[in-house]
Amino acid sequence: xxxxxxxxxxxxxxxxxxxxxxxxxxxxxxxxxxxxxxxxxxxxxxxxxxxxxxxxxxxxxxxxxxxxxxxxxxxxxxxxxxxxxxxxxxxxxxxxxxxxxxxxxxxxxxxxxxxxxxxxxxxxxxxxxxxxxxxxxxxxxxxxxxxxxxxxxxxxxxxxxxxxxxxxxxxxxxxxxxxxxxxxxxxxxxxxxxxxxxxxxxxxxxxxxxxxxxxxxxxxxxxxxxxxxxxxxxxxxxxxxxxxxxxxxxxxxxxxxxxxxxxxxxxxxxxxxxxxxxxxxxxxxxxxxxxxxxxxxxxxxxxxxxxxxxxxxxxxxxxxxxxxxxxxxxxxxxxxxxxxx
Amino acid sequence: xxxxxxxxxxxxxxxxxxxxxxxxxxxxxxxxxxxxxxxxxxxxxxxxxxxxxxxxxxxxxxxxxxxxxxxxxxxxxxxxxxxxxxxxxxxxxxxxxxxxxxxxxxxxxxxxxxxxxxxxxxxxxxxxxxxxxxxxxxxxxxxxxxxxxxxxxxxxxxxxxxxxxxxxxxxxxxxxxxxxxxxxxxxxxxxxxxxxxxxxxxxxxxxxxxxxxxxxxxxxxxxxxxxxxxxxxxxxxxxxxxxxxxxxxxxxxxxxxxxxxxxxxxxxxxxxxxxxxxxxxxxxxxxxxxxxxxxxxxxxxxxxxxxxxxxxxxxxxxxxxxxxxxxxxxxxxxxxxxxxxxxxxxxxxxxxxxxxxxxx
Numbered sequence: 159x160x161x162x163x164x165x166x167x168x169x170x171x172x173x174x175x176x177x178x179x180x181x182x183x184x185x186x187x188x189x190x191x192x193x194x195x196x197x198x199x200x201x202x203x204x205x206x207x208x209x210x211x212x213x214x215x216x217x218x219x220x221x222x223x224x225x226x227x228x229x230x231x232x233x234x235x236x237x238x239x240x241x242x243x244x245x246x247x248x249x250x251x252x253x254x255x256x257x258x259x260x261x262x263x264x265x266x267x268x269x270x271x272x273x274x275x276x277x278x279x280x281x282x283x284x285x286x287x288x289x290x291x292x293x294x295x296x297x298x299x300x301x302x303x304x305x306x307x308x309x310x311x312x313x314x315x316x317x318x319x320x321x322x323x324x325x326x327x328x329x330x331x332x333x334x335x336x337x338x339x340x341x342x343x344x345x346x347x348x349x350x351x352x353x354x355x356x357x358x359x360x361x362x363x364x365x366x367x368x369x370x371x372x373x374x375x376x377x378x379x380x381x382x383x384x385x386x387x388x389x390x391x392x393x394x395x396x397x398x399x400x401x402x403x404x405x406x407x408x409x410x411x412x413x414x415x416x417x418x419x420x421x422x423x424x425x426x427x428x429x430x431x432x433x434x435x436x437x438x439x440x441x442x443x444x445x446x447x448x449x450x451x452x453x454x455x456x457x458x459x460x461x462x463x464x465x466x467x468x469x470x471x472x473x474x475x476x477x478x479x480x481x482x483x484x485x486x487x488x489x490x491x492x493x494x495x496x497x498x499x
Numbered sequence: 500x501x502x503x504x505x506x507x508x509x510x511x512x513x514x515x516x517x518x519x520x521x522x523x524x525x526x527x528x529x530x531x532x533x534x535x536x537x538x539x540x541x542x543x544x545x546x547x548x549x550x551x552x553x554x555x556x557x558x559x560x561x562x563x564x565x566x567x568x569x570x571x572x573x574x575x576x577x578x579x580x581x582x583x584x585x586x587x588x589x590x591x592x593x594x595x596x597x598x599x600x601x602x603x604x605x606x607x608x609x610x611x612x613x614x615x616x617x618x619x620x621x622x623x624x625x626x627x628x629x630x631x632x633x634x635x636x637x638x639x640x641x642x643x644x645x646x647x648x649x650x651x652x653x654x655x656x657x658x659x660x661x662x663x664x665x666x667x668x669x670x671x672x673x674x675x676x677x678x679x680x681x682x683x684x685x686x687x688x689x690x691x692x693x694x695x696x697x698x699x700x701x702x703x704x705x706x707x708x709x710x711x712x713x714x715x716x717x718x719x720x721x722x723x724x725x726x727x728x729x730x731x732x733x734x735x736x737x738x739x740x741x742x743x744x745x746x747x748x749x750x751x752x753x754x755x756x757x758x759x760x761x762x763x764x765x766x767x768x769x770x771x772x773x774x775x776x777x778x779x780x781x782x783x784x785x786x787x788x789x790x791x792x793x794x795x796x797x798x799x800x801x802x803x804x805x806x807x808x809x810x811x812x813x814x815x816x817x818x819x820x821x822x823x824x825x826x827x828x829x830x831x832x833x834x835x836x837x838x839x840x841x842x843x844x845x846x847x848x849x850x851x852x853x854x855x856x857x858x859x
Contacts, residue, residue: 162513169540170569171567198558199506199562210562214558216557221545222515222545223515223715224547
């Protein structure tokens with residue numbers, strides 16, 4: 159089949175969603191399909207959302223160079239606005255600021271009349287676009303719950319392996335707690351930094367990633383009593399991240415209501431236990447407290463307590479191995495079979 | 500030099516990978532090599548049905564290319580239609596081509612625009628809108644003189660042709676002047692591969708034609724070769740990997756490239772960098788900026804007889820092919836990416852124009 163995977167990207171940013179689309183293209187090609195991605199720039203600022211959706215609506219992707227395109231796979235807002243007779247949505251996320259994030263500090267929507275109207279309009283348009291689609295699956299249960307709640311669409315999650323899957327391996331259980339995240343408010347890296355004040359030496363926190371909050375987080379870390387045990391690695395990709403996973407004691411991943419989050423599965427594939435929070439969303443679909451990691455209250459003390467339990471190396475290993483067997487059941491073959499129907 | 504944050508605007512045709520896609524990637528690499536932060540923004544483009552053409556252009560107008568992660572975008576470089584519909588105070592044009600079917604191809608067999616009131620009106624609208632969008636640019640460059648001439652003729656906008664070396668420039672090399680003529684082309688009607696095939700019905704039997712490339716009319720051409728009984732003389736090689744292509748260039752007697760009004764075409768320069776003469780037609784457009792008849796190749800009437808006469812001269816005389824090819828090399832060796840980057844990133848002259856226009 160000739161398949162277009164539609165994505166939306168902020169220029170100069172690489173994130174999980176982009177990797178998701180690229181992995182899908184690679185996997186489709188590996189199975190003999192002609193696949194290509196289409197990516198329009200997207201900024202997500204409130205006053206531009208309708209224009210950005212309209213730009214996608216302008217695109218008729220039913221053919222290219224006089225040959226039909228058989229299937230369009232839409233991934234995130236506003237890619238499902240594109241026109242195609244056979245659209246399948248593999249929903250990564252809607253425009254969360256207008257949906258579940260509304261009313262939290264992470265949304266730029268206020269309770270003004272204009273914003274309320276815009277939110278209603280977006281939900282209405284999304285629902286209308288979803289009605290055009292042949293099928294809707296989501297990347298995670300959390301995303302499926304939201305689309306059910308806000309758009310009345312029944313969708314089931316379709317889990318896929320993280321992009322690093324082929325490179326991850328397990329190594330010795332070293333002394334570092336690893337945190338991999340874009341340094342944005344939703345990822346709550348500040349919680350981990352505060353937790354370190356309650357973690358005794360020699361345990362260290364190693365933070366991989368970059369983002370708008372980096373300078374603020376570095377300042378906060380510098381003021382911590384554990385300042386010399388908190389390291390910012392900046393952006394790290396590929397084998398270098400795999401090496402960090404392979405040698406960590408455990409992985410801390412406690413974002414606010416994440417959709418899916420590759421980090422959980424990446425940690426598990428490297429046989430590392432995952433510490434997460436009760437309101438972290440996606441990770442909770444995989445992390446079982448005391449079985450393959452810890453599910454804590456979203457506060458520094460609770461996270462610190464979990465980190466301190468991993469001082470027991472054999473416990474870290476036992477939980478990590480249990481996580482690994484969960485993550486290994488998730489395969490691309492299953493994903494593609496379902497998407498192509 | 501202050502590094503600039505640059506977006507290169509690309510009109511993507513999904514599943515088609517031709518010269519324009521290579522050009523954009525090479526430009527990004529050349530900008531990055533000079534210390535700039537460059538990224539490609541691609542919006543898919545479709546021209547069928549024709550009503551979709553302006554919708555695709557509107558999409559560019561709706562998108563914001565002035566901002567990216569971490570701040571403002573300093574410069575956008577527009578390439579093909581309709582990328583120059585984007586809004587940016589520093590929009591520099593390096594025009595690959597406009598929507599040719601609405602321009603010089605209209606009225607030829609290569610265009611789907613007919614002489615109906617509806618199509619004529621759409622053409623006029625496209626050209627008028629193009630003119631407005633192109634005027635917004637603060638710098639006007641094209642990839643070739645043909646493209647500049649066309650923009651001057653239809654849009655009354657002056658520009659400078661800015662040549663870039665072909666992708667394989669660093670790797671191409673010379674070799675023996677063998678017993679085949681090479682054509683490298685996408686297999687589309689406008690490339691006039693049928694003309695090259697017809698030519699080889701009239702050349703001396705010792706010379707074969709090898710055609711590297713793929714495209715939508717491959718089966719049609721394969722049947723045509725059969726029908727003309729040229730199976731032993733003309734071979735469709737399909738898509739050829741770079742390494743193999745370099746060797747094909749290195750070992751050929753000459754390169755035949757006679758498309759209809761090609762804008763630029765890397766093939767001419769690739770042939771020259773391999774020290775091979777180029778046989779082309781006097782209506783082939785871009786090739787004529789480099790090929791001088793009798794000096795580094797042959798410029799013929801677009802007929803099988805005329806092209807075959809040129810091929811036969813080179814078939815008889817390998818030393819002549821080497822001599823013409825060496826002169827071609829001298830022409831191609833002067834074209835560099837450094838010059839392209841300097842021109843495109845130079846400070847725009849004159850006041851910035853307002854870009855607040857919206858299309859109706």
